[in-house]
Amino acid sequence: MLQRAIFIDRDGTIGGSDQVEYPGEFKLFPHVRDSIDKLKKSGWFIFSFTNQPGISKGKAAKEDYELELKEFGFDKVYLCAHQQNEGCKCRKPSTGKLVQAAMENDLDLQECVVIGDRWTDMIAAHEAGCRKVLVRTGAGEEAFTNYKNSAYYGIWGAVSPDYVAPEFQEAANWILATI
Template structure:
């Protein structure tokens, strides 16, 4: 069985579903935390999305663990190496102030792996590494695959649409927010018992 490729640089919604403890927030990378540059292997092209740094600072201040779960099929396509992805992740991590874990799937869409979103593997593994349960996680992303991966893992999924998000994905998403900072602020406001487990 294919396992998620892991990267840990520093070692080992219209509305949410009501108040609940949130132990970790897991983000999609491209188009959610940083601008989407297709198959990017150049750290100099990394640009945080508006509000991303502030959203992460709010989570860190509340003791909520953070992580990234990202499909990187450019590796499987021969367009990127693992080292390329790690360099880009390192740059994003530095610009965003540091997240608890970075995981990515390097496989092609038809590889049948357990990790490629919308499958749950990355979410489950990120929760394990942050020492939380998937049910106490929220996954924030910009396409339906992010939300579906969250639900498949037993986590909550929130869609933050951008220009690449299909209208049908927005209509079908059970939880949406107009931007990343709004999503995080609403999450923290509606889940007063946050924190516990993991390293943000």
């Protein structure tokens, strides 16, 4: 039987701000850890799904991100360390990390959810067939405003979130009540 997972962006979604904050500086938003625990107890795998180009610039180590995220309760970390201009297949909005996770964990991506604060999260989820939850923390308020103003209609077609949450706890509550 295929499994299901929730893929969660890091910066601006579960803590920090709309800027990159390196391990040791990063602080979770209130109630995030409890929400992750509730999701796990209800049977979801919890995976980090994050772009961290500071690694390829030598500003942080991949292992530091992985350790931090696992301490927050994540089961696995799917991280792209490439720069935006490198053209890799794993950097959001590409679906490379979602596809990799599906193969490694026997996932049905149509039964999975992506929670993020940027439109690149929504596009990756859309392209992979996942449900999409946009949080309005971090860069999410700007992404939501642009979405409402139709700025994200274009080469990807009409990418719409399945739910827009004010913050992570509400996104988790929606998943628990709806899916």
